[in-house]
Amino acid sequence: MFKDKESFKKAFTRQMLDKLGLPLEEASEADVYKILSGMIREHVGRDWAKTNTLYKAQQEKQVYYFSMEFLIGRLLGNNLLNLGILDMVREALKELGYPFADVEEQESDAGLGNGGLGRLAACFLDSLASLQYAGNGTGIRYKYGLFEQKIMDGNQVELPDYWLQRGNEWEVRRPDKQVEVRFWGNVVTRELHGRLIFETVQYEAVRAIPYDVPIIGFGHPHINTLRLWSAESMMDPFRQPSGQDGSYYRYLDYNRSVESISEFLYPDDSHYEGKLLRLKQQYFLCSAGVQSVLRTFEKLNLPLTQLPDKVAIQINDTHPTLVIPELIRILIDDNGFGWEDAWDITNRVVGYTNHTILSEALEKWPVQMVRELLPRIYMIIEEIDRRLRIELMQRYPSDPDRISRMAIMENNQIRMAHLAISGSHSTNGVAALHTEILKKREMKDFYELYPSRFNNKTNGITHRRWLIYANPALAKLVSECIGTRWIKHPQELNGLIKCCRNAGFQSAFANVKRHNKEKLANYIFDKQGIRVNPESLFDIQVKRLHAYKRQLLNVLHIVHLYNQLKENPGMDIVPRTFIFGAKAAPSYYLAKRIIKLINTVAGRINGDASVKDVLKVVFLENYSVSLAEKIIPAADVSEQISTASKEASGTGNMKFMMNGAITVGTMDGANVEMHEMLGDDNMFIFGLSAEQVQNYYQYGGYSAWDMYNSDSRIHEVMDQLIVPGLICSFDNEFRDIYQSVLDHNDEYFVLKDFASYSEAHLNIDLAFRNRQDWQKKAILNVAHSGKFSSDCTIRGYASEIWRLIPVQKK
Numbered sequence: 001m002f003k004d005k006e007s008f009k010k011a012f013t014r015q016m017l018d019k020l021g022l023p024l025e026e027a028s029e030a031d032v033y034k035i036l037s038g039m040i041r042e043h044v045g046r047d048w049a050k051t052n053t054l055y056k057a058q059q060e061k062q063v064y065y066f067s068m069e070f071l072i073g074r075l076l077g078n079n080l081l082n083l084g085i086l087d088m089v090r091e092a093l094k095e096l097g098y099p100f101a102d103v104e105e106q107e108s109d110a111g112l113g114n115g116g117l118g119r120l121a122a123c124f125l126d127s128l129a130s131l132q133y134a135g136n137g138t139g140i141r142y143k144y145g146l147f148e149q150k151i152m153d154g155n156q157v158e159l160p161d162y163w164l165q166r167g168n169e170w171e172v173r174r175p176d177k178q179v180e181v182r183f184w185g186n187v188v189t190r191e192l193h194g195r196l197i198f199e200t201v202q203y204e205a206v207r208a209i210p211y212d213v214p215i216i217g218f219g220h221p222h223i224n225t226l227r228l229w230s231a232e233s234m235m236d237p238f239r240q241p242s243g244q245d246g247s248y249y250r251y252l253d254y255n256r257s258v259e260s261i262s263e264f265l266y267p268d269d270s271h272y273e274g275k276l277l278r279l280k281q282q283y284f285l286c287s288a289g290v291q292s293v294l295r296t297f298e299k300l301n302l303p304l305t306q307l308p309d310k311v312a313i314q315i316n317d318t319h320p321t322l323v324i325p326e327l328i329r330i331l332i333d334d335n336g337f338g339w340e341d342a343w344d345i346t347n348r349v350v351g352y353t354n355h356t357i358l359s360e361a362l363e364k365w366p367v368q369m370v371r372e373l374l375p376r377i378y379m380i381i382e383e384i385d386r387r388l389r390i391e392l393m394q395r396y397p398s399d400p401d402r403i404s405r406m407a408i409m410e411n412n413q414i415r416m417a418h419l420a421i422s423g424s425h426s427t428n429g430v431a432a433l434h435t436e437i438l439k440k441r442e443m444k445d446f447y448e449l450y451p452s453r454f455n456n457k458t459n460g461i462t463h464r465r466w467l468i469y470a471n472p473a474l475a476k477l478v479s480e481c482i483g484t485r486w487i488k489h490p491q492e493l494n495g496l497i498k499c500c501r502n503a504g505f506q507s508a509f510a511n512v513k514r515h516n517k518e519k520l521a522n523y524i525f526d527k528q529g530i531r532v533n534p535e536s537l538f539d540i541q542v543k544r545l546h547a548y549k550r551q552l553l554n555v556l557h558i559v560h561l562y563n564q565l566k567e568n569p570g571m572d573i574v575p576r577t578f579i580f581g582a583k584a585a586p587s588y589y590l591a592k593r594i595i596k597l598i599n600t601v602a603g604r605i606n607g608d609a610s611v612k613d614v615l616k617v618v619f620l621e622n623y624s625v626s627l628a629e630k631i632i633p634a635a636d637v638s639e640q641i642s643t644a645s646k647e648a649s650g651t652g653n654m655k656f657m658m659n660g661a662i663t664v665g666t667m668d669g670a671n672v673e674m675h676e677m678l679g680d681d682n683m684f685i686f687g688l689s690a691e692q693v694q695n696y697y698q699y700g701g702y703s704a705w706d707m708y709n710s711d712s713r714i715h716e717v718m719d720q721l722i723v724p725g726l727i728c729s730f731d732n733e734f735r736d737i738y739q740s741v742l743d744h745n746d747e748y749f750v751l752k753d754f755a756s757y758s759e760a761h762l763n764i765d766l767a768f769r770n771r772q773d774w775q776k777k778a779i780l781n782v783a784h785s786g787k788f789s790s791d792c793t794i795r796g797y798a799s800e801i802w803r804l805i806p807v808q809k810k
């Protein structure tokens with residue numbers, strides 16, 4: 001069916017008739033999308049089954065990546081690319097009268113994640129399959145993904161993202177693989193043959209139904225599985241009593257509460273979310289996931305003592321930490337293991353990835369909530385805590401402070417990071433700097449106790465989606481220059497180093513960028529009616545909106561540029577287009593105000609004819625994976641300006657680098673590793689170092705008001721937040737932002753870094769004037785980006801944490 005264009009066209013036309021009863025002339029783009037994606041799903045069915053059969057036959061060790069988020073985006077284009085038929089299908093559809101770009105737009109983004117953490121999980125799935133590892137994803141099939149953002153009157157408005165409305169052609173519902181997850185109830189303890197037996201009674205059961213999505217490897221028929229769990233009610237509604245005794249209403253309540261488990265993704269990944277429902281979701285994922293892992297393992301007919309030889313579980317941040325007590329529970333209660341063995345097996349199976357050092361994002365759960373919702377799990381956590389305290393008491397007999405600092409349960413709270421570190425054999429940070437901060441500061445006590453557990457795995461991105469698929473013109477140009485080996489071995493992108501000074505290559509490279517900028521300019525005009533000049537420098541900041549990511553620094557600097565232009569209309573600056581995209585958590589007031597500020601500034605500047613040739617500001621609504629794919633290939637400058645020490649890694653930075661944008665950034669997260677390769681010549685570094693930031697937090701010595709009083713540029717832009725003029729239309733319009741900076745002593749050092757940020761932008765302005773040198777820098781960015789392919793990252797996890805080798809290598 002996909003052998004060649006003509007047979008594809010025939011099969012496609014036929015399916016349109018068979019499945020939808022439509023002759024091709026009457027098919028809409030949505031019909032075309034539906035038939036095409038259905039065909040691909042069916043096409044990979046056999047290889048999918050084969051891959052699973054092979055795993056069983058060879059008793060492959062498998063890794064399960066547990067994550068509350070998978071920010072997958074769209075699958076059609078990526079699947080066609082990985083199957084090697086994207087160009088053929090594109091042409092065939094064109095000949096049938098359907099532009100592929102329009103067909104793609106019919107697919108809803110699977111937005112089952114907030115940002116970087118969820119996108120990382122998606123990139124990892126792509127690398128696992130493409131490198132032919134036996135690797136699976138385990139997540140939740142949220143009925144509603146991250147909200148859809150609309151900008152109304154400059155403000156963010158959230159609409160529900162009902163991504164399943166038009167169905168999901170990629171998933172397969174597997175009711176035969178369902179498991180039961182239990183909440184509430186009481187634990188009864190009795191003795192049987194001299195052993196304590198724990199049984200939970202009067203629990204509430206929920207049915208967990210898996211939906212499987214095939215994850216297609218690039219260039220070979222290796223198909224892994226992303227298993228997403230959906231919560232359904234256990235009872236048969238037709239056997240329920242009719243309602244005299246109120247049980248009917250109890251049933252409705254139960255139904256409602258069950259459905260809510262897999263209904264919404266929590267729209268915040270960096271604040272502690274204290275909701276019972278969130279805890280339910282986490283346990284639902286862990287329990288269903290672990291049961292399913294064990295069921296697959298059972299088919300190998302091996303004793304559970306060999307579980308660590310055949311199974312690795314990686315938990316993406318602490319959200320799935322309950323896999324630890326859940327696995328222990330099943331080993332002890334259902335399989336008769338003693339504590340020591342159950343603990344040892346669990347420890348060898350589980351690895352933990354830490355994603356944050358923002359203290360407000362370190363997960364903690366109230367003891368009482370866990371005790372009531374998950375009584376048996378609570379007992380196990382208590383026991384883990386008890387044993388950890390004994391270990392600590394023996395090791396540090398005269399240091400009670402350290403013991404309470406490190407305990408799992410303290411102040412009526414359960415610290416999930418401590419549970420994750422003690423219950424696993426590996427704890428990794430996601431960039432070199434981040435791991436160092438974990439070891440030296442945040443998790444110092446644990447590092448001293450278990451030094452060999454700590455390791456670094458710098459994040460990565462799949463170059464297949466983020467370069468080959470999102471920027472086909474650049475991928476083609478690269479292959480023309482260095483051949484195609486880089487596609488399988490992305491580090492060979494460094495072959496471009498030798499072309500970076502070649503004038504012919506530079507100009508071809510510039511043409512690709514120019515073409516991508518024109519495309520984005522057209523998109524901006526279609527969406528917002530704003531004309532931006534593709535000749536201008538595209539300076540882009542797209543990511544979640546958060547104080548630490550400092551969109552505020554960016555926008556204050558834009559206001560400063562605008563002030564300069566107003567004062568000095570003849571000022572010679574490189575024309576700039578500043579582009580933003582960012583969702584704010586619905587309850588994050590300050591973040592939403594910053595969105596309003598950006599839009600207000602954009603409105604003022606874009607409406608001022610006197611700067612129309614040199615300055616434009618655009619806020620693109622609903623930042624998502626599919627929008628990122630449109631934006632990133634068009635960037636000249638990538639803004640990665642978090643307060644040093646706050647961004648664990650960042651992955652947006654890597655996507656931009658791989659697409660030939662030059663970074664203006666702080667020495668934070670993976671920027672540090674980019675800088676190591678690129679040096680000061682090919683990156684614009686500014687601002688405080690992580691160490692300086694830490695020192696200010698620890699020892700004081702910084703005053704935001706001093707900055708305000710001593711730097712007239714800062715004084716001016718800050719006042720513009722509250723005094724009507726170029727920005728505000730009434731008194732105190734942005735006093736909330738003004739106060740958040742000045743009255744809280746500028747927690748994120750926006751004012752402190754303002755001067756060096758402005759200077760970095762002056763250097764950008766100068767550098768952009770020398771176009772050849774700029775192209776050289778941009779090419780070197782692409783050349784060094786191979787290190788950030790998630791293929792490298794996954795190889796690191798596989799060899800050092802999971803002890804896994806690719807299936808084909810055996």
Ligand SMILES: *Cc1c(COP(=O)(O)O)cnc(C)c1O
Binds near residue numbers: 649
């Ligand atoms: C890559 C990506 C992110 C992460 O971006 P950062 O700049 O690392 O925060 C967030 N959202 C989407 C849609 C992405 O593709």
